[in-house]
Amino acid sequence: MQPLRRLVILCRGDSERIAPWLDEHEPRWLLTCVLTIAVGCALYGGVVGLWRAPFQAASTAVKLPLLIFLTCGSNALLNGLFAQVLGSGLGFRQTSLAILMSFTIASLVLAALSPLAYFVCLNIPAQDDAASRTGHSLTLLCAVVFIAYAGVVANRRLLPLLRRCCTTPAAGQRVFWSWLASNLFLGAQLSWVLRPFFGLPGQEIRFLADDPLRGNFYEAVFHAFRQLLN
Amino acid sequence: MNQPTEPPNLPTTAPQPALPADAGLGAILDTLLKRPVVLIRALCDPRPSRHWLILALVALPAFALYGLLVGTFSGGSQLPAALVKVSAGGLVSALICFPSLYIFACLSGAEVSLRGTAGVLSAMLTLTGLLLLGFAPVAWVFSQSTDSVVFIGTLHLIFWFIATWFGLRLFGNMTKALGVSDRTHLKVWMGIFVLVCLQMTTALRPIIGTSPHWLPTEKKFFVAHWIENFAGAALPASAN
Secondary structure, three states: OOOHHHHHHHHOOOOHHHHHHHHHOOOHHHHHHHHHHHHHHHHHHHHHHHHOOOOHHHHHHHHHHHHHHHHHHHHHHHHHHHHHHHOOOOOOHHHHHHHHHHHHHHHHHHHHHHHHHHHHHHHOOOOOOOOHHHHHHHHHHHHHHHHHHHHHHHHHHHHHHHHHHHOOHHHHHHHHHHHHHHHHEEEEHHHHHOOOOOOOOOOOOOOOOOOOOOOOOOHHHHEEEEEHOO | OOOOOOOOOOOOOOOOOOOOOOOOOHHHHHHHHHHHHHHHHHHHHHOOOOHHHHHHHHHHHHHHHHHHHHOOOOOOOHHHHHHHHHHHHHHHHHHHHHHHHHHHHHHHOOOHHHHHHHHHHHHHHHHHHHHHHHHHHHHHHOOOOOOHHHHHHHHHHHHHHHHHHHHHHHHHHHHHHOOOOOEEEEEEHHHHHHHHHHHHHHHHOOOOOOOOOOOOOOOHHHHHHHHHHHOOHHHHHOOO
16 A cells, blocks of 8 residues: 555544554555654754744754654663553564554644644744744744644544554553653653754754753753742 | 343453473563463473573563663762662562562462462563663663752652562462462562562662762661652752
């Protein structure tokens, strides 16, 4: 089947037709997923970074797909182990492919929302404007909404697939939540490591922060809450 | 009038093939992850096999590797120290709890030999070790990103709890494989094992932070140690 046709079926979430793809040993479909994630996320990342500067656009276009591949790669062993000990019957290769397929859907949604994100970018105060802080906040808010939507859609497609592919629907559900937790937990920290994605107005544009591994997402959230309460 | 009807056919599951006595490492690990009941049956089989030894030989390097990763938080001399302490801690906890496991399994009514008990314990340690290895990349990312001993210590504990929970589930499979209905004694043993492991983290301190001494000079209960660490979270990373 043509890769584009498969992507359409994947978006429809036709788990009956998607399930056999997990057992294929040919790398073609895997490469299609990888390529779709790279292109889709790069497109969206480029548009989001464009508000700040062309270099920010280029670096976000590289970092957004990198974030997904690093999350998948770092959690591959853990997610595979979870799938097996939770009785899904899925192997390491099938696990990685299922997660990549889910991220492929998210990337397609993000790519589809890119023109809209560009439209938003054109209509908010520019970074050299007096109201650039508002522009930054709007870009951030818009990205959060778009990425959250893409994530929800991708996971809503993954869950029925897992229910079908696993030995029991309950096992599929357990595996789904374990993957979601592990990917969110590491993904949040990796997004912190790969910051900045948007770039603050008036701040020097860089590919990575000076000491990217310094600090972590959860401590930052904790300190923000503490500051808010004080 | 009601006509007698034939009862519906109940779904039957195909019997799972037994694990051969000469199974290799890959087959044993695959069975441990996917069909733990089959592995436990093989481990509890009175015929001699080297499964438990293979499992133990996987568990030790897995714990050692995770220990090495724990040591990357402080680096330097803490790298080999954490490697030794984490692997020795796991091994010693298992050895301390092994006699009670055998007795408690017997109290539960399980017909299991000493070798079979050692095998299930090895399987539990191996599964825990493998899951800890799965968490290793995540733990490494966080250990490079923070100076807080409390944060990284809590994170390692969470990972250890998850991995151990999956490991201890094997005892549920053991009761299933051996047809044991009373799990109370094994649940008590699980509680004891968790407590021993937690105390081991304090008895072998420092595992995460640094200290001029290889082992602690002061005896302390793990809860008191944790409370002290949480209270002094703002202090430098030398107390854990």
